[in-house]
């Protein structure tokens with residue numbers, strides 16, 4: 001049996017649950033150390049990737065529009081840097097940064113968003129629901145909050161298969177009022193599953209301010225299930241990294257799930273449609289004050305200027321290639337529209353019999 | 355005369371009912387800022403006790419509405435995305451809709467579930483493009499699907515006044531439809547009453563939701579070949595079987611144009627009932643989404659899975675050519 005997984009917990013005499021318990025504390029898992037330059041690179045890449053994606057939305061190449069994660073790059077970069085390549089990430093509708101930070105091929109992600117056959121999901125996931133099993137990104141659910149239980153299931157099955165992985169589940173502040181999220185927390189805590197729940201509290205769910213939505217606190221939800229929970233500065237990638245690394249270490253040790261509430265902010269609208277429809281649900285002064293603690297600026301202070309210049313230039317070159325690849329890739333053939341409906345290739349009847 | 359859009363008709367119907375009846379209130383996500391425009395101007399007009407902004411707690415607030423309805427209010431819940439109706443399917447079908455019967459007729463649950471963006475959104479992915487009205491009809495929940503601004507006004511008004519739960523599907527593709535109206539002519543429309551949009555004698559096309567407009571275009575295109583009647587049930591449960599039988603009695607031939615998934619969709623129910631109970635001189639046809647259709651995230655793939663005008667025209671021709679069973 002691998003380290004970190006022991007016999008099921010006995011919760012009551014005669015009743016066994018499918019649990020994973022802590023191993024003796026003599027087993028130590030080293031906490032990863034942040035690589036400042038690499039974090040800067042990842043964040044710079046995410047920001048410019050999103051900006052280029054917005055250009056493609058304007059150009060009509062990304063038909064769905066996108067939910068830009070600009071302003072929240074430190075969470076994606078810091079959190080994913082604390083994972084091993086074999087670990088798993090579950091993302092959300094605002095997921096491009098998560099995928100990029102976890103190691104998805106950016107060209108194929110952009111192609112996915114542009115609905116091209118070369119996309120990571122052959123154009124079937126799009127910007128809203130991308131998954132990439134080669135990078136360990138299992139899912140980006142459109143149903144807010146419903147990744148939490150899925151994360152628990154993945155973590156449980158991997159551990160039971162003798163190949164324990166840490167599963168990091170991203171969701172927004174909007175998810176913490178969703179019953180399914182709390183049900184996922186309960187299962188993960190009950191069975192001490194190696195899940196790191198990362199809430200990106202960017203203060204709004206579409207137009208709804210967090211204060212108008214959440215009774216109690218976000219961390220209080222984790223604490224209620226006995227899940228170690230803390231508030232983290234989500235604008236500082238190294239702070240994020242340290243917090244996630246600690247949670248990952250606990251998870252690997254068999255210490256069960258953690259909940260980290262990342263305080264962050266999205267600079268853009270909820271979705272690019274806000275470029276067309278002006279919704280005044282937040283003050284410019286608030287947006288400006290968050291921009292004063294821009295995650296890229298914070299990380300830039302830790303990187304030598306020459307390195308930064310080199311990275312910035314390289315990111316531009318790479319993104320030119322990313323965009324070129326996406327736009328030049330072929331569009332899918334409508335004749336294939338029912339591909340992948342079922343695992344055995346079974347196809348639905350068409351909508352008309354002629 | 356004023357031009358009324360479908361969306362504005364919903365805004366107007368809801369406002370008129372809120373003015374008329376103090377017990378009516380609206381709850382939903384982003385209703386304060388009227389993201390969908392349905393509640394445009396409402397927060398100022400009615401205040402936060404009647405325009406209730408809720409967190410992302412669909413199962414919770416759908417049950418909440420059931421409770422408020424049991425206690426004498428008439429909630430209207432606005433949902434943003436069709437799949438949210440699937441998320442609250444239990445709360446609508448099992449909690450709200452069965453309660454009157456389970457209480458031996460003591461208390462009804464007058465909630466309106468307003469889905470003002472039903473159906474396919476180009477490129478929005480498989481989780482955002484459902485059209486689940488057939489499911490609610492299957493579960494016996496009153497369900498309406500108006501195609502025009504006037505019908506939207508009339509049926510939303512009726513849904514709110516009805517003492518039972520009613521699901522209102524406003525097809526996304528109809529939201530921009532405009533109609534010249536006299537406001538004074540806007541009136542409630544009874545559930546279960548269909549409408550002949552275009553009279554004809556050779557074939558009845560039953561069109562649902564936004565497909566009514568496409569069916570009318572096809573009927574015009576085929577005008578030299580055949581006299582096509584376009585009939586719109588407007589509500590799928592209860593369904594105007596009498597109205598359909600009258601139309602079919604005139605034409606003897608039937609094609610259904612339905613945005614449901616083919617298997618167990620409304621189209622299937624309409625063909626089955628017509629075959630059982632009506633006088634059809636030729637086998638009927640339906641044009642629907644495929645079986646179990648999910649749409650992808652690419653417009654050209656998605657569109658390949660939508661029922662099209664070309665398919666309808668072909669189906670109409672096939673049914674007209676048919677020499678019988």
Ligand SMILES: Cc1ncc(C[n+]2csc(CCOP(=O)(O)OP(=O)(O)O)c2C)c(N)n1
Nearest residue numbers: 094142143144172173174175204205206410
């Ligand atoms: C269960 C559910 N309810 C509503 C929606 C519609 N919706 C999509 S994103 C969103 C806001 C989500 O806010 P949050 O979780 O804070 O994430 P953010 O957009 O801020 O990243 C809403 C209401 C949805 N997709 N799923």
Ligand SMILES: [Mg+2]
Nearest residue numbers: 172173204205
């Ligand atoms: Mg948020």
